[in-house]
Amino acid sequence: MSPRLIALLLTAFLAVLVPATPAAAAPVQTLTWTGNNSTTEYASAPTGARPGETTIVFENSEATGNTTGMSHTLTFDTTTPGYNHDVSLNILANPFDAQDGRHEAVVTLTPGKYRYYCTIPGHTAMVGEFVVSDGTGDTTPPVVTASVTGERDSSGNYVGSATVSLSATDAGSGVASVEYQLDGGSWTAYPAPVVVSAAGTHMLHYRARDVAGNQSEEGMAHFTVVARPGDTTAPSVSAAITGTQDTAGNYLDVATARITATDAGSGVASVEYQLDGGAWTAYTAPVAVTAAGAHMLHYRATDVAGNVSPEGMAHFTVVRSDTTAPVVSASVAGTQDGDGNYVGKATVTVTASDAGSGVALVQYKVDGGTWTAYAAPVPVSSAGPHTVGYRARDVAGNASAEGSVAFTVVAGGDTTAPSVALQVTGKQDGGWNYVGSATVTVTAADAESGVGFVEYKVDGAAWTRYAAPVVVTALGAHTVRARATDVAGNVSAELPGSFTVVAAPPPPDACPVSDTRETVVIGGIDSQVANVDTGNGCTINDVIDETAEYASHDRFVKHVKAVTQELVANGVLSTGDRNRIVTAAIESGVGGGGLATADGGKRKASARA
Template sequence: MFRHRLSRQRVVRLLAGAAASALVVLPLAPAATAAEYRGELSSARSATPAAAEATDQAADQVLTWTADASVSRYASAPATATAGAATIVFENSAATGNNIGMSHTLTFDTSTPGYNHDITLDILANPFDENGGRYEAEVVLTPGKYRYFCAIPGHSTMVGELVVTEDPGEDTTAPVVTADVAGQQDADGAYIGSATVSLTAEDAGSGVASVEYSLDGGTYVPYGEPVVLDEPGMYMLEYRATDNAGNVSEPEMAHVTVVPSDGEDTTAPTVTPEVTGELDDNGAYVGTATVNLRAVDAGSGVASVEYALDGGEYAPYTDPVVVDTVGEHTVAYRATDNAGNVSAPGSATFTVVEPSQEDTTPPSVTAEVTGEQDADGTYVGSATVSLLAEDAGTGVKSVEYNLDGAGYKAYTAPVVVDVTGPHTLTYRATDNSGNVSQPGKVDLVVVGGADPPDTTQPIASAQVDGEQDDEGFYIDSATITINARDGESGVAFIEYALDDFIFREYTGPIVVTAGGAHELGYRATDNAGNVTRTGTLRFSIAREGIDACPVSDERPTVIMGDVDSKVANVDTGNGCTIADLIDADGQWVSHWAFVRHVTQVADQLRADGVITETKRVKLINVAKRSDVGR
């Protein structure tokens, strides 16, 4: 073997039969000095051209290492690559930060067990050599791991790994988009005067092609710079991204409230309509349509909301408007705040048609990968894969996943992948009619990290205590206790919101005495800034002689969002129907939170003998199929 210095031109490959080998170089003796190393290379330089073929060929990918004046690490280095041809660039120059003329090598390990040994590359570079410290080499990478290091004595901590995976082929993974809201906030979390929303998109496959956003349900527009919201009110900013392979991310939503900086309320409320129900191919609602009106006012607060159906007189809006008459309909609406500001009238027009049935469509399944990523898109320490299956027909029966070919398993919670290296997770879902989705797939790479930061959310839980009647209602009062724990940076604070969207700091047990149904949202934040997903706790208080549900949902069947369960909506006691307990029209933080709630209600109703086992299963399946909380 012999060692040689690479020229600025690309170094040709040495081929032996059908196997492609890399550069052949001499190992550096441990006691050699940098000067001896340069002399050895100089003496071998004349032999190099005769050993290489003059078939300079461009590689598919370029992998760049740089060095500077440090002897403890490379200034930059790739962590992953794709199997096949590659151009390796090593630069140790003034341009990369080496301003003292220090030599470094890029040497590939050919002896340590557990690594690939098919590349014998050994490059010495100095800012003042004939190439200015920059060299290139053509190699062929094979799947696995390569270890590289600096062979100059005293530089032993300059070492790293390159993980090489098979060519993933077609990019089928959508980009990941995150939103950051900045601005001065008040005690309730509202932004004073203005808020600025910045969007960031990443794609480890073909790269991000575009980012779009929609404000308050409007048309999507391209995102070019941070969005400034400087009018008082509540905003819903929806965003998504598309990669160069045409994959589009699932829309995400940022809710922002802006309040006046001077405290004077001259802004009318904002009313947002939502029409839900099962849609046919023409966009008409099958059987029924439900109109939900949501009014918000960041100043003095909403005083009243009114609606008018099909040109009739305005009436107070207290519950969702259910329309089950076949034909076209228009619901007009307006709201007034406590300062007397009245919103401009709005309207929602839709069509109701006769229902039809038969489910031959398999469920749809989407995957979301989360975790800390480095500059190359690999996940540091671990990656978490969450699966969401939906079926608009008979409902989802099961979801399964297969990690690295180990066989399909039932999916019950997000899958945490924390083993270093490349991984493939495939997934599928089956509905209650036996339709099975086509398998989906996500590819990811996990790399180890020393002293990783705390990126784990705290764990928060809440419970209700108090005397209950036979129907599960709390008598006269209920006490809520919230707990949180965090094994890394520790819990910073806990918050809760009772029967509204305003979060307050939790300092001790909360006693609720108001009769009727209640909803408590809770969350915790740790000292690293990680926040739990908002949990939801629902309970009802029965006061002696008082109807626990004075404004009751008395529709004949239990309807959840866009799906009619066909289960009779009977009174369960204390004036509350099954629909009252399920509360499908409440403000749910997520679809799965709603499904868990319905499961608990259905299990209790079955245990109390209010419903049969068949109806229990039907209520749970309808909750999974519904659009509540999405």
């Protein structure tokens, strides 16, 4: 299975963790986080925002500097004291997922401070915070500065390229946005340093706005870029086509084109590609081709000095490994009257399966509305007749036929969803990790029609009916979600939780100075039974303890019989091995007037009580 397909399936599951809330009006602002190859910090993140409905953008792609295919999450902290806990956000992004690493969610922010972090193991140093302010009392605009860096000639011109970095601060409500305008073009949001490689004189204007709406004066950076002298050699460019191939060399379901360009002179300025005779397009990330059929990819590169490489060409064929559409169905639940109408609310559950490439997308529409991605059962509460359509598509691109269910909702009944609570318990270490196992307990309550059933899912598993506390023993980080449905069909919001299970430390060695002879030897008599560890660091010879003091030989033999019987019960010894050890004890003469030593001799011993 290719990395892109794995990321697609993983993201399709985790996308339900962050359902976007439909908005009556456009969000008041957009906040953007980006990720790259770092495991210690986000590539960029906001520091301030205004309250209200907000579009959260998290992009972790090659365009933002992630060249290794590394996954990151953007997760809002909902437990640490001192921060706002009213936004549940957990976005997983990978450069090869279905959105090419760029995801959006709509949330509502309130005044205060939010903390965010990455939940991927080993990435926990990726953490930060931002302040949401209504701007009351702040009338001072932000301070914004620019610096231009790069190799310079004796006249102060930048050779090959110039990089402009912007920095903004605001001691009041906080910086909300930074923008720049290059050579009279449009104003553009500033996410990262701007590289200017075109030869000539350039003018870059910049400005910033704080959360209170105060805008700084426009700043300006003026500089000249000249071509690197002496570079007349075009870049070297190549392409690699990857993916799963059949015996004929065709690519199954998807072929990914990666283009690489190098230039030892002035450096690569741009890379472009053309697919199947289409327009030339800037290459910024691997190109995934999923359309079945033969394809032709042309590519070229241009260096800073303006030298253009000859066009390269790659041809390949994509075929579908899966030609069967998914199976999709829907069911309607809720309280019905004598005529079969649903009282107060009907809940539509859509289920899809695909035995081939797997389900990629499930959609529904209510009463002829727009198609919407299906993430959870759909409640319909408005009185009157309704039709809910549904369809599904698999990873190979096969689409099911559209299905529909029709029903009527009448006024009255229970329209309030149940409440659900989730608790994780177990023995914890100093880092709040659960040692050996964690127990997940889910409870639900409904004051009207009553709880119908409770469901949970752990990590990537399917939704499962909850009957008893769930014990999780697998080591590592885990996520759990729970929801409840009442008898009237109302479904609660999904409740998330996360925890980590670590291995229990080994028990202390009960016999730090142990008898490690290869076989069980008693008073010089070798039983020929392996002298194994009994499970706590003590060997069988240690447990028999032939050098201790015993009142008589008979007392010693009884001791050996007792301890070996316990070892049989614990699975350490077989019955036959036990008999050989007891026989050796009988023949040893240990106990009584003296204790046998390893060489068969005797030593004086006082009576053992």
